[in-house]
Amino acid sequence: MANTLTFLGIESSCDDTAAAVVRHQLGGSAQVLASIVEGQTALHADFGGVVPEIAARAHAERLDHCVERALSQAGLRLADLDGIAVTAGPGLIGGVLSGVMLAKGLTAATGLPLVGVNHLAGHALTPRLTDGLAFPYLMLLVSGGHCQFLIAHSADKFERLGGTIDDAPGEAFDKTAKLLGLAQPGGPLVQAEALHGDAKRFAFPRPLLDRAGCDMSFSGLKTALLRARDAILAEKGGLTVQDRRDLCAGFQAAVADVLAEKTRRALAVYLALSPEVPAFAVAGGVAANTAIRAKLETVCADNGAAFFAPPLALCTDNAAMIAWAGIERFRSGGRDDASLSARPRWPLDATAAPMLGSGKKGAKS
Numbered sequence: 466m467a468n469t470l471t472f473l474g475i476e477s478s479c480d481d482t483a484a485a486v487v488r489h490q491l492g493g494s495a496q497v498l499a500s501i502v503e504g505q506t507a508l509h510a511d512f513g514g515v516v517p518e519i520a521a522r523a524h525a526e527r528l529d530h531c532v533e534r535a536l537s538q539a540g541l542r543l544a545d546l547d548g549i550a551v552t553a554g555p556g557l558i559g560g561v562l563s564g565v566m567l568a569k570g571l572t573a574a575t576g577l578p579l580v581g582v583n584h585l586a587g588h589a590l591t592p593r594l595t596d597g598l599a600f601p602y603l604m605l606l607v608s609g610g611h612c613q614f615l616i617a618h619s620a621d622k623f624e625r626l627g628g629t630i631d632d633a634p635g636e637a638f639d640k641t642a643k644l645l646g647l648a649q650p651g652g653p654l655v656q657a658e659a660l661h662g663d664a665k666r667f668a669f670p671r672p673l674l675d676r677a678g679c680d681m682s683f684s685g686l687k688t689a690l691l692r693a694r695d696a697i698l699a700e701k702g703g704l705t706v707q708d709r710r711d712l713c714a715g716f717q718a719a720v721a722d723v724l725a726e727k728t729r730r731a732l733a734v735y736l737a738l739s740p741e742v743p744a745f746a747v748a749g750g751v752a753a754n755t756a757i758r759a760k761l762e763t764v765c766a767d768n769g770a771a772f773f774a775p776p777l778a779l780c781t782d783n784a785a786m787i788a789w790a791g792i793e794r795f796r797s798g799g800r801d802d803a804s805l806s807a808r809p810r811w812p813l814d815a816t817a818a819p820m821l822g823s824g825k826k827g828a829k830s
């Protein structure tokens with residue numbers, strides 16, 4: 466096999482149409498030669514969520530354009546590639562199908578190898594693309610649709626230690642913002658308000674800390690926030706600037722405490738494997754939260770694990786992670802052909818108990 470591999474990656478599993486080109490030299494580091502992401506936020510804005518049919522149509526319309534832009538940014542032609550990797554699931558089936566059909570068409574036309582990639586494996590392998598982490602490492606995926614702890618043992622073996630049984634934390638941040646009249650996406654705005662708030666004014670719960678293991682729950686926290694808000698509204702008829710700040714601070718502190726404690730537990734399971742270079746990586750939109758990130762860094766420092774957080778553009782949905790995961794699969798013999806199918810559900814760890822709630826059905830899960 467060639468020492469240097471250059472792969473095109475295609476991603477269309479939710480509301481981001483993306484194409485990227487990644488090059489990797491065996492024994493060296495990987496380079497993202499191009500990464501194009503065309504979001505669809507405006508298309509879905511009126512509907513309060515991603516509309517699968519609209520998403521699928523937009524992917525079908527834009528994917529080839531995205532691929533052209535990625536190749537042009539990388540200064541390459543299709544003939545310069547060594548393979549094409551595509552998200553084959555999990556995700557919204559219409560979108561995943563658009564990507565898989567395009568990838569099949571391109572490989573049929575060029576004779577290039579086709580590699581189907583699990584979207585979650587793309588997220589989970591990103592710390593190897595950005596920081597060259599060695600297996601095994603511990604990973605926390607935490608975004609608007611993801612929330613799970615994984616031990617990455619190899620490019621195709623992931624062990625899920627736990628995850629949310631209902632909302633993902635980003636979803637809870639977004640709902641909190643909505644309840645407090647802040648714009649979407651809510652995470653950055655809730656963080657900004659929390660900066661000036663008193664986290665101790667409201668006694669928000671720390672769900673599931675009383676239960677052993679690494680599972681989490683965030684929907685009760687949102688309900689607690691709703692009650693606290695309604696109590697203020699009933700008493701004073703409105704929220705002051707300080708009320709809003711205190712509610713945000715209390716909510717954010719509760720999410721941070723839960724993630725920190727569950728990370729401590731996940732690290733204990735991981736460290737029992739005696740990894741040579743203990744490493745913890747956090748990825749996903751919520752990893753941008755400075756208060757949460759600081760808590761996780763402290764937990765890692767206390768436990769002797771190095772802390773990594775890939776740049777946000779490679780943590781949120783993108784195709785560079787798909788190209789990279791494709792290269793990893795290809796190097797370990799992974800190949801697909803025209804029979805590759807799109808899978809709406811595709812757990813990374815088929816041996817783990819299925820997740821409940823949005824962890825299972827979420828569009829980005």
Ligand code: KG4
Pocket residue numbers: 607608609610611634635636638639650651652653656749750751752753754755780781782829
């Ligand atoms: O990874 P991402 O872009 O998309 C997926 O959901 O897969 O994550 C977006 C989520 C949103 O829910 C957003 O509110 C949240 O990440 N987020 C944050 C922050 N920045 C983005 N949550 C908390 N604090 C932040 N600073």
Ligand code: ZN
Pocket residue numbers: 584588611781782829
């Ligand atoms: Zn994702």
